[in-house]
Amino acid sequence: MVYKALTVAGSDSGGGAGIQADLKTFQELRVFGMSALTAVTAQNTLGVQGVYPLPPDAVAQQMESVGTDLGADAVKTGMLFSAEIIEAVAAKVRQFGWDRLVVDPVMIAKGGAPLLQEEAVSALKTYLLPLAMVATPNIPEAEALTGLKIQSIEDRKEAAKRLHELGVKHVVIKGGHDDDGEETVDILYDGSEFFYFTSKRIKTKHTHGTGCTFSAAIAAELAKGKTVQEAVQTAKSFIQAAIEHELGIGHGHGPTNHWAYRDKQTR
Ligand SMILES: Nc1ncnc2c1ncn2[C@@H]1O[C@H](COP(=O)(O)OP(=O)(O)O)[C@@H](O)[C@H]1O
Numbered sequence: 001m002v003y004k005a006l007t008v009a010g011s012d013s014g015g016g017a018g019i020q021a022d023l024k025t026f027q028e029l030r031v032f033g034m035s036a037l038t039a040v041t042a043q044n045t046l047g048v049q050g051v052y053p054l055p056p057d058a059v060a061q062q063m064e065s066v067g068t069d070l071g072a073d074a075v076k077t078g079m080l081f082s083a084e085i086i087e088a089v090a091a092k093v094r095q096f097g098w099d100r101l102v103v104d105p106v107m108i109a110k111g112g113a114p115l116l117q118e119e120a121v122s123a124l125k126t127y128l129l130p131l132a133m134v135a136t137p138n139i140p141e142a143e144a145l146t147g148l149k150i151q152s153i154e155d156r157k158e159a160a161k162r163l164h165e166l167g168v169k170h171v172v173i174k175g176g177h178d179d180d181g182e183e184t185v186d187i188l189y190d191g192s193e194f195f196y197f198t199s200k201r202i203k204t205k206h207t208h209g210t211g212c213t214f215s216a217a218i219a220a221e222l223a224k225g226k227t228v229q230e231a232v233q234t235a236k237s238f239i240q241a242a243i244e245h246e247l248g249i250g251h252g253h254g255p256t257n258h259w260a261y262r263d264k265q266t267r
């Protein structure tokens, strides 16, 4: 059986985040990867040097090409840049009935460069999040989407509930940015229960692309027909291995190691 996943995201020339992270992750998890590019970024481990968005029609056409021929068992979105691109993407998701949809609401690169225009946040809430089977905001993104200030686990649970009310079926609020403590905790809310995915916090500056990789791993597992809980568990193990076995390349915040999880399985 060949499982297929489509990523709708931006290109990271440095290869650690965006489309490149997504396709590498799909491949590592034995899922055939396809892509619809939303923007080209000139980017490396030191930061984002340029952002060149594509016309919304070009994004829609790539999705149309995939949808009318190959089809997709799961879809994920990353950097979408503008309200116009978000509306175009949501329309195609509806047209093809892509219900195994993971929305990673990418807003700001780790170095501070904006990857989503500020006025596009409401488009994300209106058009795309209601279609999501899973959404994976980090703490700053959950704050921007809900208007809440998130400090405690209780605050994160409240934010998850608010996002569920927008129509997101499963909300994962990631804990990478909560840098107190010895652990990272990702919280999953399915509308009735909370589930916790905990791992040892790794002390490293090489976390470029962690969010992209994590959400791509969820999409890959959903493509195989796994449940959301199973998919999040595998994604958490995948990203833990990728951070733990850092590659140490570039002069700034380096990428994670996308082959570490497979190495661990086959060792
Ligand atoms: N230092 C770390 N050690 C272990 N896991 C981490 C670390 N930083 C992030 N993660 C994990 O990586 C994933 C992405 O989290 P996060 O960094 O919050 O997202 P983003 O890249 O969108 O900002 C989550 O599963 C989180 O728990």
Ligand SMILES: Cc1ncc(COP(=O)(O)O)c(N)n1
Pocket: 009, 010, 011, 012, 017, 018, 019, 041, 043, 078, 079, 106, 108, 109, 110, 115, 207, 208, 209, 210, 211, 212, 213
């Ligand atoms: C094209 C692109 N998309 C997304 C991110 C976010 O990366 P991160 O996973 O580190 O938040 C990025 N830096 N570049």
